[in-house]
Amino acid sequence: MGKKALKQFNETVKFLKKQYAETPSVGIVLGSGLGNFVSEITIEKEVAYEDIPNFPVSTVEGHKGKLIFGKLSGKTVVAMAGRFHFYEGYSAQDVVFPVRVMKLLGVETLLLSNAAGGVNPSYKVGDIMIIKDHISQFTPNPLIGKNNSEFGPRFPDMSEPYKKELIKKAKLIAALHQFDVKEGVYLAVTGPTFETRAEYQMIHVLGADVVGMSTVQETIVANHAGMQVFAMSVVTDVGIREEDNIITHEEVLEAAKLAEPKLATIFKELVAAI
Numbered sequence: 001m002g003k004k005a006l007k008q009f010n011e012t013v014k015f016l017k018k019q020y021a022e023t024p025s026v027g028i029v030l031g032s033g034l035g036n037f038v039s040e041i042t043i044e045k046e047v048a049y050e051d052i053p054n055f056p057v058s059t060v061e062g063h064k065g066k067l068i069f070g071k072l073s074g075k076t077v078v079a080m081a082g083r084f085h086f087y088e089g090y091s092a093q094d095v096v097f098p099v100r101v102m103k104l105l106g107v108e109t110l111l112l113s114n115a116a117g118g119v120n121p122s123y124k125v126g127d128i129m130i131i132k133d134h135i136s137q138f139t140p141n142p143l144i145g146k147n148n149s150e151f152g153p154r155f156p157d158m159s160e161p162y163k164k165e166l167i168k169k170a171k172l173i174a175a176l177h178q179f180d181v182k183e184g185v186y187l188a189v190t191g192p193t194f195e196t197r198a199e200y201q202m203i204h205v206l207g208a209d210v211v212g213m214s215t216v217q218e219t220i221v222a223n224h225a226g227m228q229v230f231a232m233s234v235v236t237d238v239g240i241r242e243e244d245n246i247i248t249h250e251e252v253l254e255a256a257k258l259a260e261p262k263l264a265t266i267f268k269e270l271v272a273a274i
Contacts (some may be wrong), residue, residue: 075211152224184209188216200239
């Protein structure tokens with residue numbers, strides 16, 4: 001990471017601190033169809049991505065494109081209503097730019113959500129899954145390139161990418177509300193195509209329970225920066241199936257919308273427990 005990149009980060013952080021003076025301790029990234037979660041936040045400031053210096057702009061339906069500051073469960077939070085994806089043409093470094101900005105703003109805990117395809121045969125549309133681990137080899141690693149030790153070590157440990165203590169708390173919250181929550185492995189692909197049947201079979205053999213086009217690059221950079229991460233997937237389609245149905249983005253958004261209240265409850269109460 002060169003001097004130009006550092007200058008961009010500093011410029012972005014300086015701009016955002018002028019917009020909102022408080023220090024957020026929790027960052028939240030909302031995936032496809034999950035943007036309505038912002039209604040749970042007592043919003044104190046909204047900033048459109050297009051108004052933020054050096055910030056990418058979301059181009060995908062279901063991603064609103066706003067950075068939201070406010071209060072949730074007694075904590076000061078910053079939420080991304082809409083994220084960036086490698087398949088939009090952004091570099092891996094662009095995709096994770098907001099995560100680094102969150103860290104520089106003071107965020108210590110990052111909560112991630114996504115819409116994902118079910119690979120585990122026991123999963124059905126509408127299920128929610130806590131991510132306990134991931135497989136990242138099918139997407140570019142955002143840490144490739146010169147390392148800046150101010151952001152983190154050259155070779156960060158990834159033995160616990162998703163904080164076990166946060167997973168434990170989330171499972172207790174789910175049990176309290178009698179939510180049927182899965183726990184499994186997320187495999188990241190570049191997209192934008194949905195997977196072929198053969199690819200779904202391969203992903204299942206590799207040990208993944210769901211597959212998606214986000215989250216992993218953000219998790220890698222958050223761990224590199226010393227943040228603790230918690231992530232959940234909403235199963236919006238099922239890949240290993242017998243019938244000849246096709247998957248559409250509209251169906252993904254609809255399934256995410258139906259599962260959103262459960263995810264919102266877990267996120268809200270988890271923030272309170274942090």
